[in-house]
Amino acid sequence: xxxxxxxxxxxxxxIQTLVSRELKARYRGTxxxxxxxxxxxxxxxxxxxxxxxxxMPARFPQFEEKAIYYSIFLFTGILPxxxxxxxxxxxxxxxxVHGALIKKIQFPIEVLPIMVVATNMIHFLLGIPIxxxxxxxxxxxxxxxxxxxxxxxVFVQAIFTMGLSFLVSALTVHFRDIKxxxxxLLTLWFFSTPIIYPYDAPxxxxxxxxxxxxSLNPMTHIIEAxxxxxxxxxxxxxxxxxxxxxxxxLFFYWxxxxxxxxxxxxxxxx
Amino acid sequence: MFAVxxxxxxxxxxxxxxxxxxxxxxxxxxxxxxxxxxxEEDKFYALKGVSFSLEKGKTLGIIGENGSGKSTMLKILxxxxxxxxxxxxxxxxxxxxxxLGAGFHPEISGRENVFINGxxxxxxxxxxxxxxxxxxxxxxxxxxxxxxxxxxSSGMYMRLGFSIAIxxxxxxxxxxxxxxxxxxxxxxxxxxxxxxxxxxxxxIIFVSHDLNTVERICDEVIWMKNGLVxxxxxxxxxxxxxxxxxxxxxxxxALAAHREDAAAEKNTDKKWGSKEIEISGLQMFDGQxxxxxxxxxxxxxxxxxxxxxxxxxxxFVFGIGIFNSEGVQCYGTNTLIENYQARSFKGxxxxxxxxxxxxxxxxxxxxxxxxxxxxxxxFDYHHFCYTFHVVSLHQDVGICRIPHEWSxxxxxxxxxxxxx
Numbered sequence: 021x022x023x024x025x026x027x028x029x030x031x032x033x034x035i036q037t038l039v040s041r042e043l044k045a046r047y048r049g050t051x052x053x054x055x056x057x058x059x060x061x062x063x064x065x066x067x068x069x070x071x072x073x074x075x076m077p078a079r080f081p082q083f084e085e086k087a088i089y090y091s092i093f094l095f096t097g098i099l100p101x102x103x104x105x106x107x108x109x110x111x112x113x114x115x116x117v118h119g120a121l122i123k124k125i126q127f128p129i130e131v132l133p134i135m136v137v138a139t140n141m142i143h144f145l146l147g148i149p150i151x152x153x154x155x156x157x158x159x160x161x162x163x164x165x166x167x168x169x170x171x172x173x174v175f176v177q178a179i180f181t182m183g184l185s186f187l188v189s190a191l192t193v194h195f196r197d198i199k200x201x202x203x204x205l206l207t208l209w210f211f212s213t214p215i216i217y218p219y220d221a222p223x224x225x226x227x228x229x230x231x232x233x234x235s236l237n238p239m240t241h242i243i244e245a246x247x248x249x250x251x252x253x254x255x256x257x258x259x260x261x262x263x264x265x266x267x268x269x270l271f272f273y274w275x276x277x278x279x280x281x282x283x284x285x286x287x288x289x290x
Numbered sequence: 291m292f293a294v295x296x297x298x299x300x301x302x303x304x305x306x307x308x309x310x311x312x313x314x315x316x317x318x319x320x321x322x323x324x325x326x327x328x329x330e331e332d333k334f335y336a337l338k339g340v341s342f343s344l345e346k347g348k349t350l351g352i353i354g355e356n357g358s359g360k361s362t363m364l365k366i367l368x369x370x371x372x373x374x375x376x377x378x379x380x381x382x383x384x385x386x387x388x389x390l391g392a393g394f395h396p397e398i399s400g401r402e403n404v405f406i407n408g409x410x411x412x413x414x415x416x417x418x419x420x421x422x423x424x425x426x427x428x429x430x431x432x433x434x435x436x437x438x439x440x441x442x443s444s445g446m447y448m449r450l451g452f453s454i455a456i457x458x459x460x461x462x463x464x465x466x467x468x469x470x471x472x473x474x475x476x477x478x479x480x481x482x483x484x485x486x487x488x489x490x491x492x493x494i495i496f497v498s499h500d501l502n503t504v505e506r507i508c509d510e511v512i513w514m515k516n517g518l519v520x521x522x523x524x525x526x527x528x529x530x531x532x533x534x535x536x537x538x539x540x541x542x543x544a545l546a547a548h549r550e551d552a553a554a555e556k557n558t559d560k561k562w563g564s565k566e567i568e569i570s571g572l573q574m575f576d577g578q579x580x581x582x583x584x585x586x587x588x589x590x591x592x593x594x595x596x597x598x599x600x601x602x603x604x605x606f607v608f609g610i611g612i613f614n615s616e617g618v619q620c621y622g623t624n625t626l627i628e629n630y631q632a633r634s635f636k637g638x639x640x641x642x643x644x645x646x647x648x649x650x651x652x653x654x655x656x657x658x659x660x661x662x663x664x665x666x667x668x669f670d671y672h673h674f675c676y677t678f679h680v681v682s683l684h685q686d687v688g689i690c691r692i693p694h695e696w697s698x699x700x701x702x703x704x705x706x707x708x709x710x
Contacts, residue, residue: 033409033414034410037406037409045395048438049397120389120393121392121410122370124386124389124392125368125386125389125393126368126370127370127410284371285304287365287370287371288303288304
């Protein structure tokens, strides 16, 4: 495994180049260009703010004070979630889309899912300054040194996403159904993760079933880490987060292992 | 010292697609059939134990029919796929011209794609910068290099891909039939570049159906058949043996097709006439009297057919016509033109026409045979009912191959390439 990791590091220039190509190509021809990286999560936030702030307002004690707090809370969660969900959605396609590379030239295939996760990570990181700006304008009280935990949250999410990306990209080659399953699964997963509601909402804390379900979801703890680092501005849930680090590492390991095992079949099946 | 050594290469393709047709993800995971061994009938051997070695600096040609395993072998050589068993040892950097421009992104400019493609092919940024001008010059794309690749014509796309791949400066160059898509001016340029590689002492492996080029540029040729090396060695010898095999195979096919056509006697739109004299059982033979429908350019041919008439006839003319695939008549004659005077015929008989040397160019030909009255009234006319093929290594063009010989005055230095 270690030698494989070294191999991946050896390809960093290739990954860099491919990521910058993806970033360049993504918005080429659009009027707003790179700004779409910011607008997409902003628009999503706007939709949820309208639905859950005005149409069917959820009563969470955290947001009683000001309606805008809920929007900021939403944005804190949606930003990393977008990274996660777009990474998985794109991973399902990435090997098929780049079939020519796999079939026709000698190419380190694992670079492709890495490229997907890295590209989306950059979109995510570009959104962070906007998030900080929101906090500065609307909720300066929340800003604290705990935001230094951000890199840790990003790291955990990166390895967890990476592992799933390996798994999804490799299996989709053989089971094309995964693409369809995945989009539905991600919707379900989105609502099973404390993004549009806080984890310590009484509705969840009072129900053992809901609480267990949410605790078993690694994304809960990852998104919570962002909430702690930005929104709550307090000591993160370090115990649960360290377990999540392990789970993330395990996913990475297994994801890569299955990917590696299926690698030789890609040429024939893509 | 060898540059490439393959020993006992086997490549087995597993037919995953069939296996999973009736499976779901769940059952595959639950029953762990994902990695289970495959049944024998789900396997297909594309290579069945191929061994060869190639000296550094030599050019190897690989020929063979479609599906004989050429591309599979090239993919293993390029390191794209792994052999199921056996080993492939290569020395030096390999560049594979298997698909040109693999990994080009249509939305971004040619210049950016040069850099990305170069990095994909294993060059560093610095190396690409050094070679950038040469790549663009060779591809003849200086005016378009800033445009997105999606606006390129397929020729431009191919030229850029070829130019990058060849500038990777490999020790071993693999070429898979990519020259087939180039236009008339670019292909010679590519061939020049390939010759330059040869002069520099690089190793080249060349897969192609263009037997002439193979014969011209290769030092050694391997003929692959059904995943095995059928023959290897001296280019001329292998190419000739291959051509002979293809000819034989075409012959069998042509023979079968001929018999089929003969059996289906119903082609009424191709046959007409009053049937007072009837033609049947047309056959073609070579000089040795062997039935055959594929001929070499200068081979003798013998056309022969049965006739029968119920009543006594005293006015009849036999004629033939040879047409090429475009429908152009290459030759036609009849017994009247050649001053034969019909006297009488009744019952059964056989008519033969002997051609000492066919002298036609490569291609498929149609044969007309007819028997009619002197004034043209048809008894039996068979139009385009019979086909035969001419296969030759000559690349001459036109309708027929006129027997010829070149001669040159003194002072003109010109020599025929020796038949290797």
